[in-house]
Amino acid sequence: MLRAAHLPRAQPAALNFLLVSKRWQQTPASPGSGITASTKSTPGSHTTQYATNNPASAFKTQTAASRPSFNAPIDRTSNPYKTTTSPTSTYVPPSSQRTNPSSGNKTGGGAGTLVKAIVYGVALGVTGTLAYAEYENDSFRRQLESTIPYTATILGGIDQVIDPVLGRQKSITKGITDKVPDLAYVKDKLPGKDQVKKLGEQVKDATNQVVEKLPDKNTLKKVGEQAKDAVNKVTDKITDQSKAKGLVHQTTDQVKDAVNTVREALPDTKGLKKNLDHMKEQIQDAAHTVKETVKEAVPALPKGRSGDSSGKLTDPVFIEEAGEMAVPPPIPQDKYKKLEEEISQLFAPLSTQIDEALSAAREHISHMKTLIDNPHISTSDHETWKKAEHLQEQAKTSYEKATDKLREWKDKLVEYSTATNGQIHPEEKKLDEKYQELHKQYTTSTFVKNFRTYIDEATKSFQKEIETMFPSLAGKNPTQLTHEDLQALLVHAHRRVVKLQNDIARMRINESDSIKAGVESARSEIDRLVEERVQTRVAKTTEQLTEELKSYEKNLRQQFDEQLKYEIVLQHQALTQYLADVLSRQYQEWAREYEKQLENESMKINLNLQNQLRSTLDRLHAIEQAIEANYDSQQRGRQAQQLWIQAQNILNQIVHGTTTENDLDVISKIVPNEKFVHILLNELKADDSPVTNEEMLRERFTHVNKLCRRVALIDDEHNSLWNYFLSYLQSLLIVRQRDDTILTDDAIDLNRLSTFTILNYVQSYLDHNQWYNALRLMQLLSGEPRNVAQSWIADTRNYLAKKQTSELLEAYSNSIGLGTLPRTA
Amino acid sequence: MTTPTRPLASEEIYGEKWNRCVSDTIVKTASGLALGIVFSAVLFRRRPWPVFLGTGIGLGMGYGNCQNEFRSPYVPGQVSKLATLRGHLSPKPSNN
Numbered sequence: 046m047l048r049a050a051h052l053p054r055a056q057p058a059a060l061n062f063l064l065v066s067k068r069w070q071q072t073p074a075s076p077g078s079g080i081t082a083s084t085k086s087t088p089g090s091h092t093t094q095y096a097t098n099n100p101a102s103a104f105k106t107q108t109a110a111s112r113p114s115f116n117a118p119i120d121r122t123s124n125p126y127k128t129t130t131s132p133t134s135t136y137v138p139p140s141s142q143r144t145n146p147s148s149g150n151k152t153g154g155g156a157g158t159l160v161k162a163i164v165y166g167v168a169l170g171v172t173g174t175l176a177y178a179e180y181e182n183d184s185f186r187r188q189l190e191s192t193i194p195y196t197a198t199i200l201g202g203i204d205q206v207i208d209p210v211l212g213r214q215k216s217i218t219k220g221i222t223d224k225v226p227d228l229a230y231v232k233d234k235l236p237g238k239d240q241v242k243k244l245g246e247q248v249k250d251a252t253n254q255v256v257e258k259l260p261d262k263n264t265l266k267k268v269g270e271q272a273k274d275a276v277n278k279v280t281d282k283i284t285d286q287s288k289a290k291g292l293v294h295q296t297t298d299q300v301k302d303a304v305n306t307v308r309e310a311l312p313d314t315k316g317l318k319k320n321l322d323h324m325k326e327q328i329q330d331a332a333h334t335v336k337e338t339v340k341e342a343v344p345a346l347p348k349g350r351s352g353d354s355s356g357k358l359t360d361p362v363f364i365e366e367a368g369e370m371a372v373p374p375p376i377p378q379d380k381y382k383k384l385e386e387e388i389s390q391l392f393a394p395l396s397t398q399i400d401e402a403l404s405a406a407r408e409h410i411s412h413m414k415t416l417i418d419n420p421h422i423s424t425s426d427h428e429t430w431k432k433a434e435h436l437q438e439q440a441k442t443s444y445e446k447a448t449d450k451l452r453e454w455k456d457k458l459v460e461y462s463t464a465t466n467g468q469i470h471p472e473e474k475k476l477d478e479k480y481q482e483l484h485k486q487y488t489t490s491t492f493v494k495n496f497r498t499y500i501d502e503a504t505k506s507f508q509k510e511i512e513t514m515f516p517s518l519a520g521k522n523p524t525q526l527t528h529e530d531l532q533a534l535l536v537h538a539h540r541r542v543v544k545l546q547n548d549i550a551r552m553r554i555n556e557s558d559s560i561k562a563g564v565e566s567a568r569s570e571i572d573r574l575v576e577e578r579v580q581t582r583v584a585k586t587t588e589q590l591t592e593e594l595k596s597y598e599k600n601l602r603q604q605f606d607e608q609l610k611y612e613i614v615l616q617h618q619a620l621t622q623y624l625a626d627v628l629s630r631q632y633q634e635w636a637r638e639y640e641k642q643l644e645n646e647s648m649k650i651n652l653n654l655q656n657q658l659r660s661t662l663d664r665l666h667a668i669e670q671a672i673e674a675n676y677d678s679q680q681r682g683r684q685a686q687q688l689w690i691q692a693q694n695i696l697n698q699i700v701h702g703t704t705t706e707n708d709l710d711v712i713s714k715i716v717p718n719e720k721f722v723h724i725l726l727n728e729l730k731a732d733d734s735p736v737t738n739e740e741m742l743r744e745r746f747t748h749v750n751k752l753c754r755r756v757a758l759i760d761d762e763h764n765s766l767w768n769y770f771l772s773y774l775q776s777l778l779i780v781r782q783r784d785d786t787i788l789t790d791d792a793i794d795l796n797r798l799s800t801f802t803i804l805n806y807v808q809s810y811l812d813h814n815q816w817y818n819a820l821r822l823m824q825l826l827s828g829e830p831r832n833v834a835q836s837w838i839a840d841t842r843n844y845l846a847k848k849q850t851s852e853l854l855e856a857y858s859n860s861i862g863l864g865t866l867p868r869t870a
Numbered sequence: 871m872t873t874p875t876r877p878l879a880s881e882e883i884y885g886e887k888w889n890r891c892v893s894d895t896i897v898k899t900a901s902g903l904a905l906g907i908v909f910s911a912v913l914f915r916r917r918p919w920p921v922f923l924g925t926g927i928g929l930g931m932g933y934g935n936c937q938n939e940f941r942s943p944y945v946p947g948q949v950s951k952l953a954t955l956r957g958h959l960s961p962k963p964s965n966n
Binding site: 745748749752756759764765766769832833834835836837840 | 879880881882883884885933936937940941943
């Protein structure tokens with residue numbers, strides 16, 4: 046309540062207290078409230094208002110942490126005005142309000158910024174690692190790709206963007222793989238033994254096919270049998286003996302022709318070489334056509350058209366290529382196209398011509414067929430023969446035209462095939478077929494053409510025979526023939542038939558043999574050709590492959606050589622470096638060793654020499670010194686004497702009078718080299734105290750003595766005039782006395798010192814010339830006597846110092862003098 | 871007061887001081903006396919007390935001056951040896 050009583054008068058003070066208490070109340074709330082409660086209970090409107098204001102402000106400022114400390118001084122200053130109004134309450138709450146939301150904002154914002162910061166940090170880290178991996182492109186990148194799963198894809202994607210920009214090639218292993226030659230490629234191209242075997246087999250197949258397509262023994266047999274049948278027909282039809290003969294001749298001739306054509310058609314090497322690519326197909330076509338022709342011809346005609354199929358035996362061997370060439374030549378596409386066009390252009394007219402020729406030949410053949418089949422046709426039937434001739438001629442001409450065109454066509458085809466590296470024109474096949482057919486038909490027509498001549502010949506020969514053998518019968522008509530004639534004819538005919546049969550048999554044997562031989566030869570030829578082809582092919586391919594292998598080997602070898610060279614060079618370098626290193630090291634070591642040795646030796650010698658030198662020098666020095674010392678000593682002796690004299694002078698002067706500069710200079714002249722003397726002289730010279738001597742000092746002492754006695758009682762405190770008078774009175778009353786006890790007994794009782802005793806002592810000292818002691822004692826004076834005696838003390842000190850220096854000088858001169866005395870051992 | 875050129879020895883200061891002191895006192899007394907006489911004659915109808923007063927004043931002043939002078943370590947108008955010895959260099963002006 047005391048506080049409360051004070052409040053109405055001393056508001057600022059109370060407020061101060063409150064503010065202090067507020068500050069103190071920052072943490073605990075209760076004391077403040079207690080105090081504010083006390084303030085509340087004060088009487089007076091002012092105070093109540095003030096109190097109400099204050100607790101509110103106090104309460105509110107308790108919430109805000111740091112604000113009241115700022116508010117408080119401000120509040121204090123403007124307080125008297127604030128009591129009436131309530132700005133305190135308004136002032137403080139806004140600040141507290143301000144702090145609360147700001148703190149609230151701060152907490153909310155803090156979390157958001159934290160999240161943002163974390164996100165940014167992570168993103169930055171990721172981009173940084175990726176960028177570094179991309180840039181580095183080596184171990185770090187590989188590590189990253191191996192450890193973290195999707196980085197490879199990401200980095201690959203980035204690579205696609207960055208590699209063109211930076212111009213760097215992907216990857217590490219590229220260079221290595223380029224150097225290694227592609228063995229697989231070559232291996233694939235090598236046909237190997239299997240392929241060669243295959244080729245051989247294929248060749249064999251083709252030959253077998255060909256051989257199969259060749260006129261079988263069966264067909265030959267058939268042909269033979271047919272010939273036989275024909276012969277039998279002939280025998281049955283006796284009247285047509287000539288025909289039979291002709292037929293037999295025909296058959297034999299045809300067989301011969303067939304064999305010849307086989308022989309001719311086989312080694313058509315040019316054709317073989319031109320048509321390497323499509324031989325198999327041709328063979329097949331040949332077989333087909335042969336079959337057809339055989340089918341056609343054999344049941345109708347007893348003609349052994351056995352050899353035609355061999356026309357197709359262009360090249361039974363190839364088949365396939367033995368692999369591609371290493372570098373196929375480029376196709377001149379324009380030429381190829383042009384050729385293709387030309388060929389296709391030629392195709393149509395050519396085909397029509399061939400068809401024409403074919404039709405003509407067929408016509409002729411059919412006509413001849415009819416003629417042959419018809420047994421009743423005689424040689425006299427000129428019309429039919431003429432027709433036959435005409436047809437034959439037609440056929441011939443058309444055939445020739447066709448062959449000409451075909452030749453052109455073939456040339457074009459050759460060009461085409463060379464241009465396109467052996468590719469087949471599609472229409473070539475058809476034309477070839479047609480041509481083959483045509484050829485066959487034409488041959489048959491040529492065969493057939495001779496039918497008539499054979500018939501004529503046969504009849505003529507028969508007639509001749511008859512005439513020769515049975516001249517009588519020749520002229521007769523057939524109806525006039527007698528039984529005997531007929532029998533004779535029959536016998537003849539029988540004999541003839543037997544002969545013919547024998548001939549036929551012989552011929553059959555021969556024919557089979559010859560056919561076999563022909564076939565064998567053909568086969569052997571084919572085999573030989575096949576072998577040849579195979580061999581050439583194989584040789585070619587082996588050549589190629591060996592070449593390739595060689596080149597590859599060469600390449601490899603070159604590479605190996607290069608590598609080896611490189612390695613050797615590296616090793617050589619390494620070796621040389623190593624050698625150089627070793628050598629240098631060795632050299633250095635040895636050099637160091639030798640240098641060390643050299644140094645040692647040189648040092649030894651040096652030391653030796655130095656020692657010798659030193660010893661001699663020392664001796665020399667000693668001698669010199671001895672001499673000099675001798676001289677010196679003499680000199681110094683003299684000097685010493687002089688010095689002594691002079692020092693004495695100085696001393697006397699000091700003691701009794703004044704020193705002059707001359708004296709001192711003289712000394713310096715005497716001994717210019719002595720430092721000690723110089724110092725002393727300097728000391729003496731520098732001493733600018735007023736010149737005194739002993740007597741003066743003594744006189745002065747008496748004066749000082751008197752004065753000191755007179756002012757003995759005066760010191761720092763007691764220094765009025767009255768004290769002066771009293772001390773004077775004292776001095777008058779104390780008896781001056783000399784105290785000689787001190788001379789015997791040095792101990793001074795410091796407690797019992799007074800001016801008088803000191804002065805007595807000093808007097809006695811002075812009387813006995815003990816200046817030093819006197820000085821010491823004089824220094825023990827205190828107070829005014831000290832002041833009085835001060836200058837005397839100083840002067841005495843100086844005097845004594847000078848005296849000391851001069852005494853030193855003298856002593857020094859004595860010492861020098863003593864030093865110069867000859868030593869007596 | 872003539873100032874001697876050479877520095878004074880400390881024992882001489884005492885004498886010097888006494889000289890000054892005595893002379894000063896005499897002067898002051900005399901002047902006091904004189905003034906006293908004058909005053910007594912002029913103002914105070916020849917009463918004796920101003921004389922005595924003046925004299926006493928003079929004496930007292932002299933005494934005081936003397937005392938002060940003895941107390942100070944300096945001799946006014948002098949660079950005393952003592953002062954130099956003690957390190958006080960500047961001479962005090964003389965006060966009359």
